């Protein structure tokens with residue numbers, strides 16, 4: 001597998017406070033990478049740098065886009081869901097594919113409802129506005145939006161936080177299915193180690209601004225590092 005993302009010696013500080021302190025990380029095409037680490041360790045910031053929303057102080061990110069495409073087609077679920085408040089749920093979901101597919105309003109809504117069903121939300125949700133949704137529903141709409149246009153790369157920032165165990169399992173199932181069927185590159189940030197172990201080909205641990213560990217689920221389960229043992233102990 002070739003690398004779709006190569007990150008070398010990435011540094012970022014905020015107000016003199018070092019957040020990323022020399023990140024090196026390779027992500028292979030089609031891989032499902034899970035990033036774990038304490039709150040505030042810089043996981044969200046790292047993914048924002050990958051998609052170009054933030055710039056590092058130092059270091060390089062190489063994105064190797066497959067095929068003849070000049071632009072990386074990606075979908076993002078932000079930690080706070082970040083839905084557009086002034087448009088309906090189905091319009092949020094169809095945002096990325098409506099123009100691209102050049103479909104009618106009716107067809108776009110139908111496709112959006114299919115995606116809603118995928119995340120186990122009913123068609124009644126389609127005409128609601130984000131402010132009318134619970135936190136868990138927002139997450140699911142944000143997931144539907146992130147995957148609606150079948151992107152080459154998907155970034156999911158805490159897709160299951162605040163969700164009940166049944167919906168958490170459902171979201172993990174969706175990620176696994178997506179990974180098997182469409183083979184996108186997926187980067188997921190999660191605190192849910194059970195979910196991480198289910199969805200990951202590879203797990204990276206962010207600690208003190210560096211990648212402390214990067215390896216398979218089997219490898220992380222065998223680690224001798226006490227900090228990592230502590231981080232994953234609830235799932236082993």
Ligand SMILES: Nc1ncnc2c1ncn2[C@@H]1O[C@H](COP(=O)(O)OP(=O)(O)O)[C@@H](O)[C@H]1O
Nearest residue numbers: 014015019037038039040041042043044045046
């Ligand atoms: N735009 C910003 N300006 C200043 N500080 C920020 C900004 N974004 C994040 N931070 C700080 O960077 C650190 C890492 O944040 P974040 O990546 O969100 O952590 P997490 O690992 O929980 O996702 C935190 O201390 C946060 O307060």
Ligand SMILES: [Mg+2]
Nearest residue numbers: 043044079157
């Ligand atoms: Mg975060």
